Amino acid sequence: MIAESEFIAALRRLATHPAARGLLDDTAVLEIGGTILVITHDMIVEGVHFLPGDSPADVAWKLVAVNLSDLAAKGARPIGILVGYGLSDTEWDLAFVDGLGAALAAFDIALLGGDTVAAPAGAPRTLGLTALGEATGPVPSRAGAKAGDELWVTGMIGDAGAGLHILTGEVEGGAHLVERYRRPAPRLAAGQALAPLASAMMDVSDGLLIDAHRIAAASGVRVEIDLGLIPLSPACIDALGESRIVRLAAATSGDDYELLFSVAEGQGDALLGLAETLDLPFTRVGRFIAGSGIGLTDAGEDIQLPSRLGYEHGQERISRKRRFPTQSS
Amino acid sequence: MIAESEFIAALRRLATHPAARGLLDDTAVLEIGGTILVITHDMIVEGVHFLPGDSPADVAWKLVAVNLSDLAAKGARPIGILVGYGLSDTEWDLAFVDGLGAALAAFDIALLGGDTVAAPAGAPRTLGLTALGEATGPVPSRAGAKAGDELWVTGMIGDAGAGLHILTGEVEGGAHLVERYRRPAPRLAAGQALAPLASAMMDVSDGLLIDAHRIAAASGVRVEIDLGLIPLSPACIDALGESRIVRLAAATSGDDYELLFSVAEGQGDALLGLAETLDLPFTRVGRFIAGSGIGLTDAGEDIQLPSRLGYEHGQERISRKRRFPTQSS
Numbered sequence: 023m024i025a026e027s028e029f030i031a032a033l034r035r036l037a038t039h040p041a042a043r044g045l046l047d048d049t050a051v052l053e054i055g056g057t058i059l060v061i062t063h064d065m066i067v068e069g070v071h072f073l074p075g076d077s078p079a080d081v082a083w084k085l086v087a088v089n090l091s092d093l094a095a096k097g098a099r100p101i102g103i104l105v106g107y108g109l110s111d112t113e114w115d116l117a118f119v120d121g122l123g124a125a126l127a128a129f130d131i132a133l134l135g136g137d138t139v140a141a142p143a144g145a146p147r148t149l150g151l152t153a154l155g156e157a158t159g160p161v162p163s164r165a166g167a168k169a170g171d172e173l174w175v176t177g178m179i180g181d182a183g184a185g186l187h188i189l190t191g192e193v194e195g196g197a198h199l200v201e202r203y204r205r206p207a208p209r210l211a212a213g214q215a216l217a218p219l220a221s222a223m224m225d226v227s228d229g230l231l232i233d234a235h236r237i238a239a240a241s242g243v244r245v246e247i248d249l250g251l252i253p254l255s256p257a258c259i260d261a262l263g264e265s266r267i268v269r270l271a272a273a274t275s276g277d278d279y280e281l282l283f284s285v286a287e288g289q290g291d292a293l294l295g296l297a298e299t300l301d302l303p304f305t306r307v308g309r310f311i312a313g314s315g316i317g318l319t320d321a322g323e324d325i326q327l328p329s330r331l332g333y334e335h336g337q338e339r340i341s342r343k344r345r346f347p348t349q350s351s
Numbered sequence: 352m353i354a355e356s357e358f359i360a361a362l363r364r365l366a367t368h369p370a371a372r373g374l375l376d377d378t379a380v381l382e383i384g385g386t387i388l389v390i391t392h393d394m395i396v397e398g399v400h401f402l403p404g405d406s407p408a409d410v411a412w413k414l415v416a417v418n419l420s421d422l423a424a425k426g427a428r429p430i431g432i433l434v435g436y437g438l439s440d441t442e443w444d445l446a447f448v449d450g451l452g453a454a455l456a457a458f459d460i461a462l463l464g465g466d467t468v469a470a471p472a473g474a475p476r477t478l479g480l481t482a483l484g485e486a487t488g489p490v491p492s493r494a495g496a497k498a499g500d501e502l503w504v505t506g507m508i509g510d511a512g513a514g515l516h517i518l519t520g521e522v523e524g525g526a527h528l529v530e531r532y533r534r535p536a537p538r539l540a541a542g543q544a545l546a547p548l549a550s551a552m553m554d555v556s557d558g559l560l561i562d563a564h565r566i567a568a569a570s571g572v573r574v575e576i577d578l579g580l581i582p583l584s585p586a587c588i589d590a591l592g593e594s595r596i597v598r599l600a601a602a603t604s605g606d607d608y609e610l611l612f613s614v615a616e617g618q619g620d621a622l623l624g625l626a627e628t629l630d631l632p633f634t635r636v637g638r639f640i641a642g643s644g645i646g647l648t649d650a651g652e653d654i655q656l657p658s659r660l661g662y663e664h665g666q667e668r669i670s671r672k673r674r675f676p677t678q679s680s
Contacts, residue, residue: 025438025441025444026438026467026469028441028445029436029438029441029444029445029448029467030467032445032448032449033434033448033451033462033465035452036448036451036452036455036462037461037462037463037464038461039431039461039462039463041431041461041463042431042461042462042463042464045462045464045465049464050431050433050463050464052430052431052463052483054384054386054388054430054485055383055384055385055386055485056384056385056386057383057384057385057386059383059388061433061463061464061481061483062433062464063433063434063435063464063465063466063479063481064466065435065437065466065468065479067468067469067471070468070469101381101383102368102370102371102379102381104379104390104391104392104481105362105392106392106394106435106479107358108394108477109354109355109358112354112357112358115354115358116357116358116361119358119361119362119365120361122362122365123364123365126365132366132367132368132370132371133362133365133366133368133371133374134366134368134370134371134379134381134390135366135371135374135378135379135390135391135392136362136374136392137392137393137394137479138355138358138359139394139396139399139477140355140396140399141477142396142471142474142475142477145471145473145474146471148437148468148470148471148477150392150394150435150466150479152390152392152433152481154381154390156383156384
């Protein structure tokens, strides 16, 4: 979508304040009175970021979680949120508030404010949220990866993508995968623990490959990813199998909300210790070298990049996923 | 609209953090590391807060200005904004960015971040903005007015309402009034100067009467307003005349974005000195007494309240104004 890239380029020319990080990072990072504030605003749209049939409580959860995931990737402790809400249907709206309350309680954050307007009749629901957090130490950007650094990821990749395909009826699988699509878990504790170690960090919202490529591009290095190392959950393998095409799909499907980060070589033991403490797996999936772009290997063999590395703005997020390969393909 | 009041009541039950001020104030007021942050999120909707024919630059201005007006009412110095934007039409969108840049420069604030999504085709434009500021001293709420306090307002009331009626072709009048509708001027310097003096303060977005009633209700007192004191500009009088019905319309039409504040008796000289320094008139329009509700007088005579005190959520903002009385009515 040329229109959107032009629009964002025009916005970037306005974002000259260092706190904006050139609009290239996941959040703004604003130092004020000795405190480092981390601030993000993300919108979610029905039919793009969630399914029309998703429950209001799930949508409220996702709206909060995707924003907190951005704070997690900067190692920030979340403080509170402001919600921009378009009223549509009383029953749905009130159930959304209940779900919002559950999410606020789960993450121990405050509802600080917001605004409500009447939503245009018949239009897909569009919800906005601003989340504020406080840095707990260094705030990694996307731009700090160096040649020689390793690329690591938290948790499992592809579960949410598989969950979406279960919801759209393309594959069969368990409730766990659907939950991973509908109720992403922002990696707040991991983000705070990793921020001092990571040379760059972001969350995986659009797909591991495209997001790794974004870190590489921002950092001025090349990333090489070993597809065989992408961590797939047993539930995902049960639903989709374990072929190369499934691994490619998992690495490009997005909605994982795991943390993707670069660290200097030789941190493996420290990372695995942290992972054990947090009870969350960390997996090395690639490395950074001098150069630019992204390369992909599988079992030591160079393989061709897929035509899409993940979700980009302007693409049909959900209908694209309808082309996810099933085990029979 | 029962649905919306139920929704907001449900949200209020979640907003237990003191920074949220019970969602009863214009902004959140969050102390963090010794700094007092003032944060607001307001949305504007085509056909509700602006006209479909308004230029993208005017819409960008208004989006920024209505949010900064909330910061002004809390005496805050604005720092920056995050924008939630639904892309629709490339030419319009890029002109919006130009207008946003002009507003950022005019108010000397930073674009910190935001998000863009594809807007639903054919739906009215809905734009969200989060503004952050820093308190420069005390942060007046709506709840501090006391019996005996006077009610004052900055600037002129009714210009924007008259401007809207010029735009909708109901009355004739000058470009100044249209400009006052399309390009509200947030009273930032006045807000910072008044915050230490005001016992309560808010901006007039929905109409002087309804907003004065909100201060009275939040403060647990009654407000009595002298309609004859409502400051009308010469341009407004030229366009609409100076009858009681015009004054009532001015006091209920909203979109003024002036500051409405209570002060203890005997501050008149200090206020008029400040007004002169700021080159912005301040006018005493009423007083607070023990009791509840709102009363209206004109030339010493009690008069009946209009059926509407101003704009309330869920009402048709623009079509309501189409019923504005003209000089001939």
